[in-house]
Amino acid sequence: xxxPRVPPDLNEILWKAVDPERIYRVLSLGYNLPTTExxxxxxxLRQLRAPEGYSHEEWWAxxxxxxxxxxxxxxxxxxxxxxxxYSTVDPIGEMLxxxxxxxxxFIRMPEQITNPEMKDQYYVNSLIQEAITSSQLEGAxxxxxxxxxxxxxxxxxxxxxxxMILNNFLTMRRISELKSKPLSIDLILDIHHIITEKTLxxxxxxxxxxxxxxxxxxxxxxxxxxxxxxxAEQLAARMQLMCDFANANVPQGFIHPVLRSIILHxxxxxDHPFIDGNxxxxxxxxxxxxxxxxxxxxxxxxxxxxxxxxxAKYGRAFLYTETDDNDLTYFVLQQLHVIGRxxxxxxxxxxxKTSELQAVESRLRGITMLNHRQQALIGHALRHPxxxxxxxxxxxxxxxxxxxxxxxxxxLEHHGLLIGRKVGRTWYxxxxxxxxxxxxxxx
Numbered sequence: 001x002x003x004p005r006v007p008p009d010l011n012e013i014l015w016k017a018v019d020p021e022r023i024y025r026v027l028s029l030g031y032n033l034p035t036t037e038x039x040x041x042x043x044x045l046r047q048l049r050a051p052e053g054y055s056h057e058e059w060w061a062x063x064x065x066x067x068x069x070x071x072x073x074x075x076x077x078x079x080x081x082x083x084x085x086y087s088t089v090d091p092i093g094e095m096l097x098x099x100x101x102x103x104x105x106f107i108r109m110p111e112q113i114t115n116p117e118m119k120d121q122y123y124v125n126s127l128i129q130e131a132i133t134s135s136q137l138e139g140a141x142x143x144x145x146x147x148x149x150x151x152x153x154x155x156x157x158x159x160x161x162x163x164m165i166l167n168n169f170l171t172m173r174r175i176s177e178l179k180s181k182p183l184s185i186d187l188i189l190d191i192h193h194i195i196t197e198k199t200l201x202x203x204x205x206x207x208x209x210x211x212x213x214x215x216x217x218x219x220x221x222x223x224x225x226x227x228x229x230x231x232a233e234q235l236a237a238r239m240q241l242m243c244d245f246a247n248a249n250v251p252q253g254f255i256h257p258v259l260r261s262i263i264l265h266x267x268x269x270x271d272h273p274f275i276d277g278n279x280x281x282x283x284x285x286x287x288x289x290x291x292x293x294x295x296x297x298x299x300x301x302x303x304x305x306x307x308x309x310x311x312a313k314y315g316r317a318f319l320y321t322e323t324d325d326n327d328l329t330y331f332v333l334q335q336l337h338v339i340g341r342x343x344x345x346x347x348x349x350x351x352x353k354t355s356e357l358q359a360v361e362s363r364l365r366g367i368t369m370l371n372h373r374q375q376a377l378i379g380h381a382l383r384h385p386x387x388x389x390x391x392x393x394x395x396x397x398x399x400x401x402x403x404x405x406x407x408x409x410x411x412l413e414h415h416g417l418l419i420g421r422k423v424g425r426t427w428y429x430x431x432x433x434x435x436x437x438x439x440x441x442x443x
Contacts, residue, residue, distance in 0.1 A: 001312050006323050007042035013061040029054060029062035039089060039333055041320040075241055075250045076267050078326055079230045086328035095336040096256050102343045103297040126300040131168035133304035134280055140164045163199050171195050171284050176299055179291035183246040185239050191284050196277040209235045209273045216275055226319060229272035242267050246289060257293035261286050262335045301346050306338045357382060360436045367442050373398045374408050378417055381431040389429040
């Protein structure tokens with residue numbers, strides 16, 4: 001990824017247009033351009049054909065003036081004290097409305113998904129997905145199947161990559177517990193400690209801000225500096241201001257909760273307060289903010305999965321913002337696209353899983369080798385995958401003799417639908433992990 005070209009200075013462009021009539025035409029151009037036009041950075045715009053009769057610089061000046069008229073400042077500023085702002089361009093309102101409709105409030109979900117045990121299963125799957133992809137964005141190199149096995153079995157991590165993924169999983173689970181708490185410096189440090197534990201060269205750096213002698217910068221493989229964060233001496237004050245912003249304690253008027261969450265994501269990443277783990281902490285704070293504002297579906301959404309598919313767009317959104325007068329609109333729009341796609345993919349996944357469960361249940365009713373008692377038990381197990389069944393409970397549920405109940409469960413185990421385990425004198429049976437696939441193969 002190359003560093004984008006810094007846009008030309010607006011005042012210099014207008015000073016060159018000495019003729020007042022020319023200046024008026026440039027200013028008018030901004031209001032005559034289509035409002036649905038993409039939010040272009042100078043690095044892209046300079047390569048396109050300018051409107052007839054105007055130079056690229058004049059086209060840029062027209063766009064900048066219109067954007068400045070729609071700009072809204074936020075409390076974040078760069079190292080030199082210049083504030084950040086975002087423009088309230090048309091696509092933002094529409095995208096926010098779709099997120100409101102698709103990720104918060106009273107969203108209707110199928111019963112197959114919302115019963116507690118199935119919900120827990122989807123919750124764990126989503127945590128694992130976010131843990132893996134967020135770690136991969138930061139360089140973790142572990143196969144997904146291995147990472148899932150690591151988390152599900154609880155075995156100790158074998159290397160740094162596995163430790164990063166496990167830490168991310170533990171962090172995401174912790175975020176769900178912290179959503180009712182206001183953001184504080186202690187909470188941020190706690191999150192960082194969980195995320196980076198046993199992954200840093202200096203164990204003591206986990207859970208603390210970088211020190212003045214720990215100069216860091218975001219560079220590429222050739223050493224080109226993409227971002228030089230604020231000095232460590234400013235971090236305590238900057239992080240406290242970020243907490244005040246996150247908790248809506250800074251008077252700046254209404255900011256939509258999703259925009260607040262996105263800006264919080266950018267803020268932590270921009271300040272880069274840690275020697276490592278900044279990206280993972282930034283995304284964790286985004287989740288904290290979304291859950292705190294009632295977007296409950298974000299317990300199941302993975303934004304890192306979408307970002308990982310196009311990491312260059314994620315990186316450019318940061319660079320476009322910083323090189324164009326601290327214009328946060330680039331990052332806001334990029335993240336709104338990511339969020340919208342993540343929510344859409346989750347809804348598609350839920351719809352697909354609901355259809356699969358309905359197909360399996362329909363198939364179950366047609367399997368003649370299973371009697372009505374066995375069909376009822378398997379139907380229950382599909383919705384309650386962690387439920388344990390015993391001979392005695394099955395006997396009581398269906399009012400049959402003990403031997404009949406025993407035969408029913410052992411037959412289901414024989415077909416691979418249940419897994420039996422003896423604890424003391426009692427046999428317990430649970431649904432097979434691949435029960436759906438095995439049901440579809442039964443005659």
